[in-house]
Amino acid sequence: MLNALSIDVEDYFHVSAFEGCISPSQWDGYRLRVEDNTFRILDLLDEFGVRATFFVLGWVAKRKPGLVKEIARRGHEVASHGFAHQRVYNQTQNEFRHDIRKSKALLEDLAAEKVRGYRAPSYSISRSCLWAYDELLEAGYVYDSSVFPIRHDLYGIPDWPRHLFIVSKGSDGQWKPSASDVLSERHYDPWPSLTEVPITTLSVAGKNIPIAGGGYFRFFPYAFTKWGLGRINKSEGRPFVFYLHPWEIDPDQPRVAGAGMKSRFRHYLNLHRVEDRFRRLLADFRFARIQDVSLTPSRITTDRAIYA
Numbered sequence: 001m002l003n004a005l006s007i008d009v010e011d012y013f014h015v016s017a018f019e020g021c022i023s024p025s026q027w028d029g030y031r032l033r034v035e036d037n038t039f040r041i042l043d044l045l046d047e048f049g050v051r052a053t054f055f056v057l058g059w060v061a062k063r064k065p066g067l068v069k070e071i072a073r074r075g076h077e078v079a080s081h082g083f084a085h086q087r088v089y090n091q092t093q094n095e096f097r098h099d100i101r102k103s104k105a106l107l108e109d110l111a112a113e114k115v116r117g118y119r120a121p122s123y124s125i126s127r128s129c130l131w132a133y134d135e136l137l138e139a140g141y142v143y144d145s146s147v148f149p150i151r152h153d154l155y156g157i158p159d160w161p162r163h164l165f166i167v168s169k170g171s172d173g174q175w176k177p178s179a180s181d182v183l184s185e186r187h188y189d190p191w192p193s194l195t196e197v198p199i200t201t202l203s204v205a206g207k208n209i210p211i212a213g214g215g216y217f218r219f220f221p222y223a224f225t226k227w228g229l230g231r232i233n234k235s236e237g238r239p240f241v242f243y244l245h246p247w248e249i250d251p252d253q254p255r256v257a258g259a260g261m262k263s264r265f266r267h268y269l270n271l272h273r274v275e276d277r278f279r280r281l282l283a284d285f286r287f288a289r290i291q292d293v294s295l296t297p298s299r300i301t302t303d304r305a306i307y308a
């Protein structure tokens with residue numbers, strides 16, 4: 001089974017956890033580590049023969065255009081993490097429209113290919129800003145990978161589907177998961193629709209447990225992650241969507257002064273363990289780009305078949 005591997009390309013000082021102590025106007029004062037860290041990930045993926053989806057922040061692409069070209073040159077999918085790394089529900093619809101179009105145009109120019117996917121900063125597409133789908137659709141995105149179906153203080157739509165689905169705008173004007181859940185049927189859907197690729201969770205006793213990346217990958221022992229992800233593949237017969245950030249394999253990154261306890265815990269926990277765990281993950285599971293992973297788990301479809 002092919003699972004989806006995604007990398008959110010941003011630097012350690014962009015994260016929402018530090019937005020209270022580092023403002024965007026200060027970002028240019030920091031020495032960038034994202035390029036070196038992303039290269040380490042690219043080399044690791046080459047070593048394991050894996051292609052992934054890289055959601056690149058426009059701010060990074062503007063300063064490191066060669067990095068985006070290199071990601072594309074090595075056969076990975078270039079997708080958008082927006083431009084300015086502001087949570088969707090903190091932006092006006094107009095600001096969001098501008099942000100996702102600016103990053104898409106820049107990334108397409110650098111990668112010399114169509115950008116199909118979008119991932120919001122901090123998975124911030126929630127019930128309060130479902131208008132984001134109107135904007136993504138109009139800007140020409142084909143899929144979104146921002147919904148985290150969990151309860152969390154900063155993000156999440158806990159009762160939305162746990163696996164890839166079509167989200168469509170019904171006759172009532174509301175965006176919601178479509179009843180038609182087979183991607184190949186999407187062109188029969190009369191309503192405006194996008195594919196949603198939610199971040200994978202493990203369902204235990206009716207509760208969705210985040211397991212597939214980032215801070216959760218650093219928090220749980222690898223044996224638990226391996227068991228949980230294996231269960232999704234074997235018991236549910238579904239691919240999982242895994243995510244990681246380049247700063248998570250960089251234990252030597254400068255410590256941000258003034259960050260709160262919770263933010264520090266979430267950001268710095270077990271950074272020194274990530275490279276080893278990531279190697280084990282790449283050895284234990286099969287991965288591909290999001291655009292290669294279809295809804296029907298046993299069927300590996302081409303990009304053309306999925307998005308025809």
Ligand SMILES: [Zn+2]
Binds near residue numbers: 008010121
């Ligand atoms: Zn981010």
